[in-house]
Amino acid sequence: ETGVTQSPTHLIKTRGQQVTLRCSSQSGHNTVSWYQQALGQGPQFIFQYYREEENGRGNFPPRFSGLQFPNYSSELNVNALELDDSALYLCASSPGQEDEKLFFGSGTQLSVL
Amino acid sequence: SQQGEEDPQALSIQEGENATMNCSYKTSINNLQWYRQNSGRGLVHLILIRSNEREKHSGRLRVTLDTSKKSSSLLITASRAADTASYFCATEDSNYQLIWGAGTKLIIKP
Numbered sequence: 164e165t166g167v168t169q170s171p172t173h174l175i176k177t178r179g180q181q182v183t184l185r186c187s188s189q190s191g192h193n194t195v196s197w198y199q200q201a202l203g204q205g206p207q208f209i210f211q212y213y214r215e216e217e218n219g220r221g222n223f224p225p226r227f228s229g230l231q232f233p234n235y236s237s238e239l240n241v242n243a244l245e246l247d248d249s250a251l252y253l254c255a256s257s258p259g260q261e262d263e264k265l266f267f268g269s270g271t272q273l274s275v276l
Numbered sequence: 277s278q279q280g281e282e283d284p285q286a287l288s289i290q291e292g293e294n295a296t297m298n299c300s301y302k303t304s305i306n307n308l309q310w311y312r313q314n315s316g317r318g319l320v321h322l323i324l325i326r327s328n329e330r331e332k333h334s335g336r337l338r339v340t341l342d343t344s345k346k347s348s349s350l351l352i353t354a355s356r357a358a359d360t361a362s363y364f365c366a367t368e369d370s371n372y373q374l375i376w377g378a379g380t381k382l383i384i385k386p
Contacts, residue, residue: 206319221373264324267319
């Protein structure tokens, strides 16, 4: 148990819809990162938030957006869903933006039909 | 894009044997980390080795790093059924972002 919780665990959407995924960081962690993991692949970095500001972004289009709240919980929003967005979405928190070790949640499995 | 490449993609061994997985990467790194993932769920941090270190141990795990060859290996000694999982290496670049490989799927046969 890492103390990082994600909701929901599973989600089914149709192409074109919008989705919001949620993450509660481990207590005391002010940095959260989001990853997309396709079946059989390693995680792909989406973005990172530190103290409510985005401070790093991977190669994902603007329809992937996020928020970090004052309590350091976070949301990942994806607009105009595409079939290729079907994946496991992982949230990870760390004590600080330069802390190397990440603590992962169990993920949200998103299926886009 | 993925920087790390794990080798082999899949490994099946008998319980009690040692398992060795390799990771290669392309650019300079601050550190390299190994994570484990059970059944496509969350990843668990195993061990971190910094760019100025060559070897590190943690319990039954031994990690080596060769920065001249841009490669690392993870050795699990005396494997157990519970070690069955996918293992990923992740390299931290100069922007403190982790770049991941595609993983090695390890199966321990009883």
